[in-house]
Amino acid sequence: MTRTSAFGTPSRRAVLAGAAASAGLASVKPAWAQGDQPSLRDLAAARGLLFGSVAGMAPPGRLGGSLQDPAYQALLIADCGGLVAENEMKWAALRPDAERFDFDRMDQIAAFATEHDMALRGHTLLWHHPQWFPRWLTDYDYGARPAAEGERLLTEHIRGVTARYPQVVSFDVVNETVDAGTGALRETSLSRAMGQEVLDVAFHTAREAAPQARLCYNDYMSWEAGHEAHRAGVLRLLEGFRKRGVPVDALGVQSHIGSGNTDDSVGFDTAQEREWRVFLDEVVGMGFDLEITEFDVHDKNLPLDFEVRDRAVADLAERYLDLMLDYPQTRTVMLWGLADHYSWLQGLWPRADGAAKRPTPWDAAFKPKPLRAAIERSLTRAKPR
Numbered sequence: 444m445t446r447t448s449a450f451g452t453p454s455r456r457a458v459l460a461g462a463a464a465s466a467g468l469a470s471v472k473p474a475w476a477q478g479d480q481p482s483l484r485d486l487a488a489a490r491g492l493l494f495g496s497v498a499g500m501a502p503p504g505r506l507g508g509s510l511q512d513p514a515y516q517a518l519l520i521a522d523c524g525g526l527v528a529e530n531e532m533k534w535a536a537l538r539p540d541a542e543r544f545d546f547d548r549m550d551q552i553a554a555f556a557t558e559h560d561m562a563l564r565g566h567t568l569l570w571h572h573p574q575w576f577p578r579w580l581t582d583y584d585y586g587a588r589p590a591a592e593g594e595r596l597l598t599e600h601i602r603g604v605t606a607r608y609p610q611v612v613s614f615d616v617v618n619e620t621v622d623a624g625t626g627a628l629r630e631t632s633l634s635r636a637m638g639q640e641v642l643d644v645a646f647h648t649a650r651e652a653a654p655q656a657r658l659c660y661n662d663y664m665s666w667e668a669g670h671e672a673h674r675a676g677v678l679r680l681l682e683g684f685r686k687r688g689v690p691v692d693a694l695g696v697q698s699h700i701g702s703g704n705t706d707d708s709v710g711f712d713t714a715q716e717r718e719w720r721v722f723l724d725e726v727v728g729m730g731f732d733l734e735i736t737e738f739d740v741h742d743k744n745l746p747l748d749f750e751v752r753d754r755a756v757a758d759l760a761e762r763y764l765d766l767m768l769d770y771p772q773t774r775t776v777m778l779w780g781l782a783d784h785y786s787w788l789q790g791l792w793p794r795a796d797g798a799a800k801r802p803t804p805w806d807a808a809f810k811p812k813p814l815r816a817a818i819e820r821s822l823t824r825a826k827p828r
C-alpha cells in the first residue's frame with residue numbers, strides 16, 4: 444500500500460518502493476522521472492553533498508505557491524534531498540506583529556520535508572534589509588531603552604523559530620546586510636536601536652538556541668563587474684565576525700547567476716573567474732565553509748530562441764557549479780526553483796521582449812531542460828567530500 448502524506452502525495456519511500464516492486468529492481472527512479480537518469484539527490488548524497496530546492500505555500504498557481512502544485516511536489520520528491528521555504532520563514536510571514544508568531548504555512552513546509560526525508564534549511568532568521576522588514580517592525584517603538592528592547596525582540600524571535608524547527612540543518616542567520624552598491628552595512632530599525640551589534644547578537648542567539656545547525660551569513664555578491672564593493676564589504680563583515688569570535692560557520696553564496704540584474708552579457712570571462720576565486724579563497728582561508736543557497740540562472744538578456752537560450756543557461760551553470768564544487772568546503776547546492784513558471788525572476792526585471800524566463804531546470808510543462816543535465820554532470824564530476 445502506498446503511504447500518502449498530508450499533502451496527498453505518496454511519500455518518497457513509498458514511490459521508490461512501489462516503482463522498485465513493479466520493476467523487480469532494488470532501486471529505480473520514480474515513474475515520472477524522464478529517461479534513465481539517476482536522481483540528483485542520490486548523485487549528490489553519494490559525494491557528501493546536499494542537493495535541494497526552494498518551495499512555497501503562496502496560493503496555488505501563484506509565484507511562491509510551488510508547493511501547492513502536485514507536479515512540483517513530484518519533482519521535489521524525485522530529485523531533492525533538501526528543502527527551503529521561499530518566504531514562509533521570513534519575519535514578514537511568521538510575525539503578524541511584535542507579540543505573535545504564525546507558524547501555520549511554515550509548519551506545512553516542514554511537514555512536507557519530514558514526510559519525504561528531506562533536510563530542512565532555515566531561511567532566514569534576520570533578513571537585515573529595510574525593504575524586507577514588515578511595516579510594523581520598521582515603525583516599531585523601541586521605547587526608552589532601545590538597545591535592550593531590540594535585543595529582547597530579536598532574541599525572542601530567533602529562539603521562537605529555532606525551537607519550533609529543531610530539525611533545521613542550516614540557518615541563514617543573517618541575510619543580505621551588506622549594501623551591494625557601497626559595501627557598507629545596511630541600516631534597519633533594529634540596527635538603529637541596537638547598533639551593528641544586532642548581527643553578532645543574532646548569531647550568538649542562534650548558536651545557543653540551535654547548536655545542531657550550521658550558521659550562515661547569506662548574500663548575493665558575485666564575480667560580475669559592479670560587485671567589487673559588495674565582495675569587499677562581505678569580506679570585511681566575515682573578518683569582523685572571526686575577530687570578535689562570532690559563531691558563523693559558512694558563507695551562503697546565493698548564486699543568482701546570469702546577469703539580468705546588471706544588463707551586461709551573461710557569463711564570466713577568465714579575469715572575472717579569477718576575481719571570484721580570489722574572493723572564495725579569502726572566505727575559505729578564514730575558515731568558513733561555503734553553501735550554494737539560491738541557485739538559478741537569469742536569462743534576461745539571452746536570445747528568445749529556446750534552444751540557444753537553454754544551452755547558454757546550461758553552459759554557464761555547469762562552469763559555475765564546477766568551480767564552486769571544486770571547493771571541498773561546498774557541501775550544499777540549493778536551487779531557487781525547479782520549474783520556470785514558479786521562478787521569482789518572472790516577477791522582476793522583465794525581458795525586453797516581454798517573454799517568460801527560463802532560469803530553472805524544468806520548463807513550465809515540467810519537461811527537463813539542458814540545465815538539469817548540466818547540474819547532473821557537475822554533481823557527477825564533484826569529488827567526494
Ligand code: XIL
Pocket residue numbers: 506507529530618697737787
Ligand atoms: C524572494 C522570493 O523568491 C519572492 O517570492 C519574494 O517576493 C522576495 O524574496 N534573495 C533571497 C530570497 O534571500 O529570500 C529572495 O526570495 C530572493 C533573493
